Amino acid sequence: MNIKQLVNKLLKISGDVTSIEKALVYSFADKIAVDTNKSQWLKNYLSDIDYSIVDKVNQITESKLTLNELIAIFEMLVPQSEKKEKGVVYTPEIITKYIVSHTLNCNNIPTVLDPSCGCGAFLVTAAEYIHERYSISYSDIISSYLYGVDIDSNAIDRIKSLLSLIVLMNGEEEKCSFNFICSDTLDKKTYDKLQKMHKNGFDCVVGNPPYVRNKNMSEDTKRHLTNWVSSSIGNVDLYIPFFEIGINLLSDNGRLGYISPNSYLQGVNGRSLRKYFAAEQHQLEIIDFRDSQVFENVTSYTCITLIDKSVKTDAIKYFRLNESNTLEKHTFSEYHFTDFPDGKPWRMRESSIDEVIHKLESSGTPLSNWKIRNGLATLKNDIYFFAPIKEDNTYYYREYDGKTYKIEKKLCIKVAKPNIIKNEAELEKKMEIAIFPYTHTDNAYQLIDEELFKSSFPEAYNFLTEYKSILLNRDKGHGNYPAWYAYGRTQGMNNFGKKLLIPYISGSPVAVMSLDPDVLFYCGYALLSEDIEELKILKVFLESEAFWYYIFHTSKPYSKGYMAFAKNYIVNFTIPELSEEEKTYLLESHTSEELNEFVWGKYHCKQMIV
Incomplete structure (x- = not known):
């Protein structure tokens, strides 16, 4: 079933998204023969349902939906303006399962917090994982082990509906209470409430922090950013402080697992977070999707970050995922916080690449001189x-x-x-x-x-x-x-x-x-530069394979193989000293192959292809 096409059809039924969502819940329950009246939450939630919309939803969703399809539909029904404002991004099941299985594998039944729970993809996966591994009822899991925060009350309603459906689908009586807060996670008052819920901290924090650029934030949100060390300086994106908040809310032996933008690894606005990580010295495991479109519906500039608070170490474990390997089959390379002093960009590469980058940065005059x-x-x-x-x-x-x-x-x-x-x-x-x-x-x-x-x-x-x-x-x-x-x-x-x-x-x-x-x-x-010959020579170097190799391995990736050429990413690239004879050669007409061979030679490197 094409979820996107289905959502487009659903949106034509009514301009009231909440009415569509209620109809979806009712239709889902009806098709799997579950009585929603057995759930006090669902009974109240569906009390004002519009059955004419239910009929139209039934026509569009002829076959039974899975729970994960229902989650995906909920996420896609969120209006585009709201997605931009609140950073709503759907997390595919393969990602939630990986993060949950690598975060919740504790000896005892773990308490789990999602500080930006959205429609509940992570908490639904966590409930299923705990139920299967520890053989306890969903009602008990929901009442005693699952916690969530979201700024959107509609998102809280969606996750309560989904969890109630899980209880009924498994033949249990709904006798659960929910542990959700509708509030801004960045607000210190919300943080204080969460601390009171579990004074010793949560065993696990999982989630997909909101993807909101600083320029799209409200003034209130920007003020809340100053509450946190990792986001108090610069124009940081909204997801950044969620790492600090999550770590602070963990127990001493707790674990965190997020999927987030990977811009914190090298971006200027991730500097405070990198310094925070270095000061905390917790074990980090990073799976970087870089610019590979590895999973459908996953933006290409994301990474998975797993943090173990119980392990104090200077080591950062890093792996760059691509089409030739998988989430389950990979080997981490090890780097160290001391390799990147004072929050410098985390340029984590193979040693052979580092050798080339060093030559490209130390063979002449840096671009910062222009x-x-x-x-x-x-x-x-x-x-x-x-x-x-x-x-x-x-x-x-x-x-x-x-x-x-x-x-x-x-x-x-x-x-x-x-x-x-x-x-x-x-x-x-x-x-x-x-x-x-x-x-x-x-x-x-x-x-x-x-x-x-x-x-x-x-x-x-x-x-x-x-x-x-x-x-x-x-x-x-x-x-x-x-x-x-x-x-x-x-x-x-x-x-x-x-x-x-x-x-x-x-x-x-x-x-x-x-x-x-x-x-x-x-x-x-x-x-x-007012020197035309100088500009022509610089053009040769800035359009060379060597410069692209440098950018590809040191700059910020975007989708479809695009890379950032921001000033801070290019200023350390060097232009070798040239003799008058070499300058004359570069000003003459040559093929790109000949020019690339010349440029690589000036860095004493064999020709490298990205």
């Missing part, structure tokens, strides 16, 4: 930047929101978007225009006075005025701009000059020559 700059940041690019549909001597013409507008040319500059440009031909073809309400004064850019803007550039002013409310809502309405029409940030305004354009992320090495000094850029970086 000017590498970030691009423009308006915080509303689609309003300021555009591709003209036509132009005349005075105006550019653009389409926006189904309307056509004209914009004064004298207010505009050319801008490039490195993220979508692969070569110099594409640079010209994909060049855009920017509304640029600034003047150059004393080597700096100053915002045009509003009255002058209005009188000198009325068309552009009227266009921006039409979308003033949108511009005022940048930074969630809390932006402190010199005027409502100003760019969201001042970065990137002085990046005029000759340059190499470098994307934020790419699936191959790209460095595009931009020799028009009046062109600025956004969504990318630029290496600036």
Whole structure:
């Protein structure tokens, strides 16, 4: 059964997701001949059920669903806006089973906490595992051993429904009480409540912490981040402090198992967490999916982290999973916290790779010696930047929101978007225009006075005025701009000059020559130099196999084989010293094979392929 197609059909039944969920629970119970009236929870939950929706659900779900299919449907029914805000991501059964089996294998019946339980995939798997291993009733497991927290009351209702169904499916009388808290796990008050539930700590903490970028968090959530050592500095993502919270809530002999983004391994915003792990010295086992799409529906930049609080060690056990091995059949490599002092990125690789990386970082002048700059940041690019549909001597013409507008040319500059440009031909073809309400004064850019803007550039002013409310809502309405029409940030305004354009992320090495000094850029970086020959030589190195090898093994992976080219990932790559004869050679026309052979030779490495 295609769950995604089924969910799309279900969403057409009603705009009320809760009514659909109740109908699904009723239909599920009916098809397996379970009487929901025998569960006080289900009886109350389904008291206002809409039977017309039940009939439609029955038509769509003709065959019986499994419990895990029901969990998957619940997760997918969560509205997209809510998923983004709360970081809801479905965890496949193969992942929950692996984490549960490697975390709950205790001598005694373990108490289990999921601090972001969502629809309950981990707690359902934990209940099944405990029931099978320790032969106790589901009612007792739910009442005495399972605990969960979620900020969404609907999520709590879903997990209570699922656990109640398990009890009835196994012929038990429902005499269980639930141990769930509807609250923000980051809030210290929630933490205090959980500590009181188990003063000696929980035996196991499992889960899939919420995947929310810092820029998408509410102000309340950001304030709660400061409660925790691992998230008190920088713009950390929401999942980061859940490691610290989970470890703190464990008993002295407890174990933690999460699936989470792997960005904490090397990312700047994971530095405080890495320092926290190093200070705590608990045993870590990491299975990194890196950029491999190993499991269906699992995003490609995740990892499994298993922590044993009872083992004090400097060792980090690490394994990178790919298509040639499996979760159950792998061998860990061992690294040490002392290998990465002061929260430095955890670059865990084979020794043969480390040798090559060392040569690439120590064979000349690091890129940090050149000017590498970030691009423009308006915080509303689609309003300021555009591709003209036509132009005349005075105006550019653009389409926006189904309307056509004209914009004064004298207010505009050319801008490039490195993220979508692969070569110099594409640079010209994909060049855009920017509304640029600034003047150059004393080597700096100053915002045009509003009255002058209005009188000198009325068309552009009227266009921006039409979308003033949108511009005022940048930074969630809390932006402190010199005027409502100003760019969201001042970065990137002085990046005029000759340059190499470098994307934020790419699936191959790209460095595009931009020799028009009046062109600025956004969504990318630029290496600036007024020496055209220097730029041409740098381009050879930055588009080489050697540079891609370096990026692939040191940078942050994204889906579909893309890698981050952020400044902090490239500045340690070195450019070897070149003789005049070698410079002349690189400035001549050669095949990519010849250039790659030359570049690898300058690092005293044989040619390596990613």
